[in-house]
Each structure stands twice: as C-alpha cells, then as structure tokens.
Amino acid sequence: MCGIVGYVGNKKAVPVLIDGLCCLEYRGYDSAGIAVIENNQLCVMKEKGRVDNLKAISGIDDLNSTIGIAHTRWATHGKPSQENAHPQIDNSNQFAVVHNGIIENYHELRDFLTQKGYHFVSQTDTEVIPNLIHYYYQNGITDEDKFLRAVKSAVDDLKGSYAIEVISNLFPNRLIVVRKDSPLVIGKGKGENFVASDIPAILSHTKDFYLLDDNEYAVIEGDSVHFFDNSLSEHSKAVRIIEWDATVVEKNGYEDYMLKEIYEQPNSIRETIGARLKLGEKCDFDDIAITKEYLNNIRQIYIVACGTAMHAGLVGKNAIEKLCHIPTQVDIASEFRYREPIIDDKTLCIYISQSGETADTIAALKLAKSKGAKTLAISNVMGSSITREADYTLYTHAGPEIAVASTKAYTSQVVLLIMLAIHLAEVLKSAQTEELEDLKSAILNLPAQLEAVLDETEEVKNFAKRIYSEHDMYFLGRGIDYCVAMEGSLKLKEISYIHSEAYAAGELKHGPIALIENGVTVIGILTNSHLVEKSISNLQEVVSRGAKTLVITNQKLNNTNFNTIINIPETNSLVSPILSIVPLQLLSYYISKNKGLDVDKPINLAKSVTVE
Ligand code: F6R
Numbered sequence: 001m002c003g004i005v006g007y008v009g010n011k012k013a014v015p016v017l018i019d020g021l022c023c024l025e026y027r028g029y030d031s032a033g034i035a036v037i038e039n040n041q042l043c044v045m046k047e048k049g050r051v052d053n054l055k056a057i058s059g060i061d062d063l064n065s066t067i068g069i070a071h072t073r074w075a076t077h078g079k080p081s082q083e084n085a086h087p088q089i090d091n092s093n094q095f096a097v098v099h100n101g102i103i104e105n106y107h108e109l110r111d112f113l114t115q116k117g118y119h120f121v122s123q124t125d126t127e128v129i130p131n132l133i134h135y136y137y138q139n140g141i142t143d144e145d146k147f148l149r150a151v152k153s154a155v156d157d158l159k160g161s162y163a164i165e166v167i168s169n170l171f172p173n174r175l176i177v178v179r180k181d182s183p184l185v186i187g188k189g190k191g192e193n194f195v196a197s198d199i200p201a202i203l204s205h206t207k208d209f210y211l212l213d214d215n216e217y218a219v220i221e222g223d224s225v226h227f228f229d230n231s232l233s234e235h236s237k238a239v240r241i242i243e244w245d246a247t248v249v250e251k252n253g254y255e256d257y258m259l260k261e262i263y264e265q266p267n268s269i270r271e272t273i274g275a276r277l278k279l280g281e282k283c284d285f286d287d288i289a290i291t292k293e294y295l296n297n298i299r300q301i302y303i304v305a306c307g308t309a310m311h312a313g314l315v316g317k318n319a320i321e322k323l324c325h326i327p328t329q330v331d332i333a334s335e336f337r338y339r340e341p342i343i344d345d346k347t348l349c350i351y352i353s354q355s356g357e358t359a360d361t362i363a364a365l366k367l368a369k370s371k372g373a374k375t376l377a378i379s380n381v382m383g384s385s386i387t388r389e390a391d392y393t394l395y396t397h398a399g400p401e402i403a404v405a406s407t408k409a410y411t412s413q414v415v416l417l418i419m420l421a422i423h424l425a426e427v428l429k430s431a432q433t434e435e436l437e438d439l440k441s442a443i444l445n446l447p448a449q450l451e452a453v454l455d456e457t458e459e460v461k462n463f464a465k466r467i468y469s470e471h472d473m474y475f476l477g478r479g480i481d482y483c484v485a486m487e488g489s490l491k492l493k494e495i496s497y498i499h500s501e502a503y504a505a506g507e508l509k510h511g512p513i514a515l516i517e518n519g520v521t522v523i524g525i526l527t528n529s530h531l532v533e534k535s536i537s538n539l540q541e542v543v544s545r546g547a548k549t550l551v552i553t554n555q556k557l558n559n560t561n562f563n564t565i566i567n568i569p570e571t572n573s574l575v576s577p578i579l580s581i582v583p584l585q586l587l588s589y590y591i592s593k594n595k596g597l598d599v600d601k602p603i604n605l606a607k608s609v610t611v612e
Contacts, residue, residue, distance in 0.1 A: 001606045002086070002521065003027035004184070005201055006165045007173045009192020009222045013068035013440035014060060016194070019281035021051045021072045023201040023249055026257075026402050026600065027100075028074025029396050034506055035096035036065035037172045042096050046085035047311055059305055066222070067193075069165040072100035074606040077106070078123030088132035091118050095168045099126040100197055101161035101610060102465040105489040109157060125160075132157055133166060134220045141259040151176050159357070161610060165195055175220045179212050182610055183357050183383060186210040186218055186225060188239055192221045198381075199242055200249040200400045206601060208239045211383035240383070247350030248399050256599045258403035258495070260584050262455055265408050266447040268398040269578065272412040277420055283423040293429050298348050301328040302373075304336050304364045305352035306609065308406040308490060309413060313352050314483040315577050316417030322574065323425035323436070333360035334612070337367050353377070354401060354409035354419075355608035356384020363612075365389050373392040378416055380409050394420065403600045403609050405494050407585050410487060410580045411450075415443060418574055437608035446579070449569040456566075456605070460583050461611070463550050463564050464590030468496070473521045474508040474512070474542075475502040475584075478535050481525035484577045489522065496591040505538040518546030523584070524562070527555040527576035536560060550587070552580050 003024025009321070025594070029316050032054040033046025045060055047053040051072060071086035078084035087096040106125035109132065114120075118131045120255055132154035137146060151166055152241045161181035167174070177184060177195055187194035187206040194202040199209060212218060215230040226236045241610050254260035274494045276284045301320060303313035310332055317328040331341065333351075337360060343349070349368040354360045365375050365386060377390035382396050387393040398412035422439060425431040467473070473492060475485035482528035485502035505524070516522070522542045526535045532555045537563065549562040554570040568579045592599045 001030050001608065001610055002074040003201065004098045004100050004163060004165055004195070005070040005198045006068070006175050006195030006220070006408065008173065008220055009189060011192060013065050014063050017068050018051065018055055018205070019069035020194075020196055020201040021054070021070050024072055024197055025051055026404055026486070027197060028072050028606050029074050029601055030073055030080035031082065032070070032072045033085045033087055033511050034060075034070040034088035034594075035167060036063050036087070037167060037169050038167055040067045040172060042089060042093055042167070042169050044087050044089060044096060046082055046087070048080055048082050048085065066166060066211070068174060068508040068585065069098045069167055076102055077125040083122045084124050085125075087127060088122060088124060088127040088130055090134035092134055094170055095130040096139070096167060097126060097130045098165050098202050099129060100163045103128060103156070103158050103162065104160040111410035121191055128384065129154060129158070129164060130166070138561050143541055147171050147174065148176060148217065148228070148232065151178065152531045154219065163197060168366070173221050176217065177212065177220065178215070178217045179213045179257055181359070181362070181564055183384060184212045185383075186220065188225065191222050193222065193225055195220065195331045198245070200402065203242070203244060203249055204246040207242050209242050210237050211240060213388070214385075235539065242382070244399065250477060251270045251400065256403065256589075258405055258407060258589055258599045261403055261408045261581065262582065262589065264399065265411050265582065266450040266454070267399040268412050269415055269450065270407040270447050271399065272415045273419070273443060274397060275492060277443060279437060279440055279444070282426050283419055283440075285420065285423040287327070288394060290392070290424070291429065294374070295424060295428050297346055298326060299346040301326050302336070302341065302368070303328060303330045303350045303352065304333050305361055306358050308410045308487060309352040309354060309361075309491065311416060311483060312410050313350070313411035314486070315414045315480060315574075316350070316421065318368060318480050318483070319418045319421035320424065323431045324428055325430055326424075327414060331364070333358065333364040337364040343371040344370050345368055348376065349373045349427040350376045350378065351386060351390065352413050353384070353386050354380045354406055354413070355606045356381040356386040356398075357610050358386075359610050359612050362386055362389060370505065378413060380412070385500065398584040404602055404605050405588070405599075411581065414578055415446070415575075436567060439572050439574060442575045443572065446575060448453045449579055450582065453568055453579055457586055459564055459566050460586045461590050464587055464594055467521050468594035470517075470521055471499060473498055473500040473523065475523045475525070476508065476535070476538060477502075477525040478503040478505045478531040479528050480573060480577055481527055481531070481535070481580065484525050484580050485523075485586070487581055488525070488587075491585055491588040492591065494586045494605060495588050495599050496597065497594060497603070505535045506540065508538050513541065513545070516542045516545045516547055520547050522547040522549050524549060524551045526551060526557070527568075527580050528573045529555060552583050554579070
C-alpha cells in the first residue's frame with residue numbers, strides 16, 4: 001500500500017526520487033521521505049502529508065547525492081507522522097530502509113532487539129528491519145560481502161510481505177532490494193539504475209525492466225545489477241522491454257487522472273480486444289491453451305476478486321453461464337479464502353485483479369491451487385504477483401490506471417471476460433454461431449459507441465450539479481443492470497463520500513422501499529428489453545414517493561416521468577455494462593468535483609490493497 005522508489009547512478013538522486021514519488025502517490029499519501037548518502041553520511045528527510053510537503057523541506061534541493069531511496073506511505077502500523085514516515089534508520093545511522101508491506105512478527109523482533117540494547121523511535125513495523133541489518137552486520141558475519149549477507153539474515157527473520165530497499169553509508173554506491181508478496185521492479189539505464197513499486201514511476205527514464213521475483217535479491221550499482229536467489233547464489237535475469245509510451249502516465253491536459261482514464265476507454269477497449277476478435281473467425285486465446293477435454297471435465301467455475309474487479313466478475317458470470325452453461329459463482333476474495341469453498345480438480349478458478357497485487361485475491365488463488373483447481377488470472381500489470389502464481393494469465397492491456405477509482409480497468413475486464421466466455425463456448429460448441437457472431441460484432445462496435453457516449457455529457461454534468469450535496473442515493477437495476485448498479489454505487493461512495501446502496505430492482509419491495517422519501521435520488525439502469533417494463537414499474541414506485549430519478553437506458557421509454565434520462569447506444573445486453581457504466585463514472589466524477597474533493601486520491605483509499 002506504499003510506493004517506493006530508488007536510484008543509483010550519475011545524476012542527482014533527489015529529483016528522480018521525488019518525480020517517482022509523485023507518480024506513486026496513488027499508492028499512499030499520508031507521509032513521504034527520502035534517504036541519500038551525502039558526504040559519506042546518511043541524510044534522511046521526511047514529512048507528514050503529501051509529497052509536496054517533502055519537496056518543501058528546506059535544503060532538499062541542495063542534496064547532491066547520486067544514490068537514494070524514497071517512500072510514500074499509507075499508514076498501517078503507527079499513525080501518519082514524521083517519525084513513522086519512511087525511510088527508517090538503525091540506531092547507528094548506518095542503514096536506511098524503505099518498506100512496502102507488513103511485518104507480521106515485528107513485536108517479537110522488537111522484543112529481541114530491545115533485549116540486545118536497541119531502541120525504537122517509531123511505532124512502525126519497518127523500524128525493526130534496519131536494526132536487524134545492523135545487528136547481523138555486527139554479529140558473526142565474516143563473509144566478503146557483509147552488506148548483502150546482513151540484509152539476507154535480517155530478511156530471513158521477517159514474516160509477512162515486503163518490498164524493501166536498503167542503503168548504507170558503509171557502501172555508498174550500492175542499493176540492495178528484495179521482495180516477497182509486494183511489487184518491485186528495477187529499471188535499467190546507462191550508468192544508472194532505478195527501482196520502483198510500479199513501472200510508471202520510472203517509465204520516463206527507461207523502458208528496460210527487470211521484474212524481481214519473490215525471495216530474490218538484487219544488488220544494484222550505477223553500472224551493474226546482480227541477482228541472487230534465496231541462498232544467495234548469483235543468477236542472470238532477462239530484461240523485459242515495456243512498450244508503453246511515457247505519456248501514458250501524464251494527465252495530457254485532463255484535470256484529473258480519473259477523467260483522463262474515463263476518456264481513454266474507447267482506446268483501452270481497442271487494446272483489450274487486440275487481435276483476439278475478428279468476425280467470422282474463432283476467438284484467439286492460444287495464449288492459455290484450455291482444451292475441450294479439460295473444459296468438458298469442468299463442473300463449476302469460480303470468479304474471485306475484490307471491489308470493482310469483483311463487479312466485473314458478475315458480468316463475466318452472466319456471459320459464461322449464458323454461453324457455456326457452466327455453473328459459475330462470483331466470490332469476494334476475502335470471503336472465499338476463509339469460507340471453505342468446494343474446490344477440486346474439476347473446478348476452474350478465475351481471479352481478476354487490475355494491480356495483480358491484492359493480498360486477498362492472491363491468497364484465494366493459492367488456496368484453489370492447493371486444492372488442485374486450475375487457476376486463471378486476469379490482470380492489467382505485467383509480471384504482477386498474481387500472474388506469477390496463476391496457471392494461466394490474460395492481460396487486459398488497459399494501460400496504467402493511476403486514479404484510485406478504477407474505471408478503464410473495469411470495462412477492459414468486462415470485455416476480456418466476455419471474449420473469454422465466447423472462446424470457451426467455441427471450444428465447447430455450447431452456443432449458436434449466430435449468437436456468438438452477434439456478440440463479437442457488438443464488442444467490435446464498442447469503441448465507437450463509447451466515443452458517442454463520451455461526446456454527450458451535459459445531462460450528467462447538470463444532474464451532478466443538482467444533487468452533489470445529498471447524503472444518500474440508491475442505484476437500481478435488474479439482471480446485468482444490477483451488476484452495473486453495484487459498480488456505480490461503489491464509484492459514488494469512493495470519490496464523493498456519499499452513502500449509496502445498489503439494489504436489484506425487484507428487491508425494492510422487500511425492504512429498501514422504506515428508505516425512499518421525498519427528494520431522495522434514485523438512479524435506474526435499464527438496458528435489457530426483456531426486463532425494461534418491470535424495472536420501469538419499480539422506478540415508478542419510487543417516483544410516486546417523491547424520488548428524483550436519473551435513468552440510463554438504451555430503450556425507448558414512453559410516458560415516463562423520470563427527471564433525467566440519459567440515452568446510450570443499443571447493443572447486445574451482455575456488453576451493455578461497458579456503455580451504461582460510463583455515465584455513472586462521470587456522475588461520480590462531477591459530483592466529487594462539485595464538492596471540491598481530490599478525485600484521484602480519495603480519503604482512506606490506496607490503489608492496491610496489499611494487506612488483508
Ligand atoms: C474501486 C477500486 C477497488 C479495486 C479493488 C481490487 O474503484 O479500485 O475496489 O477494484 O481494490 O483491486 P485490484 O483489481 O487491483 O485487485
């Protein structure tokens with residue numbers, strides 16, 4: 001949940017570190033800090049609050065060091081404060097550490113070190129790490145490379161998850177990193193090397209990356225990177241070239257990343273479709289090679305994820321059950337992992353995670369693997385933890401998503417799941433060719449239809465202006481529209497801090513209608529011709545109780561008295577969420593802007609949730 005950056009090379013480190021931190025603020029933003037080696041001494045500067053506060057520390061721009069580590073924090077252990085900010089240093093001021101993750105046994109380690117005479121100045125779990133390194137550095141290590149061995153001995157004592165960077169004034173040209181269950185990449189430059197939690201933070205410096213594996217160490221200097229396994233045997237590692245343009249991580253004239261990412265959806269969907277889909281041809285999923293024999297043997301599918309990714313899974317379930325007739329359940333990862341689900345080798349488990357680092361989703365994947373199920377990961381981040389664990393991986397190719405609220409990743413996940421359902425149906429021969437061709441054509445039309453939706457936003461803006469100061473809202477839909485209602489409601493909560501609930505429209509009478517009173521806002525999604533009349537009746541019930549209504553529809557609605565109707569293009573009902581979610585994304589966005597909130601960095605939220 002934190003962002004880390006590192007640099008060693010021939011330039012001043014501070015500007016590189018600060019730029020990287022600014023790109024990573026979506027991972028945490030309650031405090032930030034840097035450590036560099038200046039005149040053979042460790043120099044640490046840190047501040048509570050945003051990276052801007054760090055930048056404003058007097059003297060930070062005068063640091064000339066060409067090596068450094070940096071961190072932006074999302075507090076877990078210890079409140080946001082200067083002393084709890086990273087880097088943390090050992091008692092002798094010789095080792096500085098930044099850490100993303102959680103050290104579960106830090107109480108024990110603190111007790112151990114206290115007995116050995118160490119003292120602690122922060123409430124963080126991280127502070128044990130530099131002190132342990134110091135302890136091992138002093139005690140009993142006689143090897144040539146004492147620094148790496150001391151780091152390794154300290155890391156051997158840690159239980160939990162971590163991506164760690166360490167520098168020491170005893171080795172002023174060397175940066176050591178290691179990771180387990182927390183992301184870390186190394187960017188290779190010429191005479192300089194970079195480290196970051198996420199590729200975008202250093203993409204303006206290099207396109208050549210090493211993706212560090214769990215329990216792998218790297219010793220980095222300006223002109224070399226050496227890799228070691230968990231027994232400290234050295235090995236070589238291939239560079240991966242990341243083809244993204246550096247501008248993908250800029251705002252490109254948009255006020256916020258969220259708005260930019262909403263408007264990127266026609267293109268991100270094109271990228272997701274890629275070469276997989278062509279009319280008159282079978283969907284191309286050669287990269288996962290799932291055979292007919294295997295699929296015939298499958299009795300059930302689980303789709304497991306958290307938050308928005310789970311909402312995408314709900315649409316995927318509709319597509320898989322309709323086209324493949326395989327019973328499919330959608331589970332929240334944090335529930336799935338503890339509820340003893342029935343899993344065997346006749347179960348296929350699909351895990352969806354934009355970041356690929358969500359702790360609960362990864363744990364749920366490991367559980368299914370241990371019970372013999374095949375696992376398929378859907379992720380947006382190349383080489384992310386989930387993709388390393390899964391038997392098969394499909395990438396959404398939506399491009400980096402920086403705003404905390406997920407938008408383009410959701411629509412790409414939905415498109416990919418529907419294409420996967422088509423593919424499975426083609427392998428199983430479980431659906432009519434005509435039906436599949438109709439769906440393919442609907443998917444191929446989506447980018448142009450999305451452009452049309454994004455061209456007509458006045459109604460949404462006006463509605464947002466009318467309702468932004470409200471405290472409660474309700475989202476209603478039936479079938480696939482209910483899946484969209486859930487996602488719309490989540491977006492609203494996340495970035496506008498308005499309480500909202502999503503209900504299956506037919507459930508209204510079974511309790512929630514008691515909450516509908518004069519002036520309350522109800523948002524209806526109506527895209528399925530078979531269900532439209534029923535949903536209209538439900539909405540009339542709220543209108544007659546005085547609700548203000550916004551309806552998103554691709555149907556012709558006659559004689560209705562809804563306050564605002566937003567028309568979206570007609571399409572196959574399975575893909576309708578990709579169009580109907582867009583006005584809801586924009587509605588949350590404009591409500592948040594009307595309230596003067598920070599859209600990209602909502603309170604209490606971080607982009608990837610790497611802890612339980
Ligand atoms: C909502 C949102 C979260 C994430 C959830 C899962 O806008 O961003 O609900 O969808 O934390 O994250 P990933 O997909 O990275 O596993």
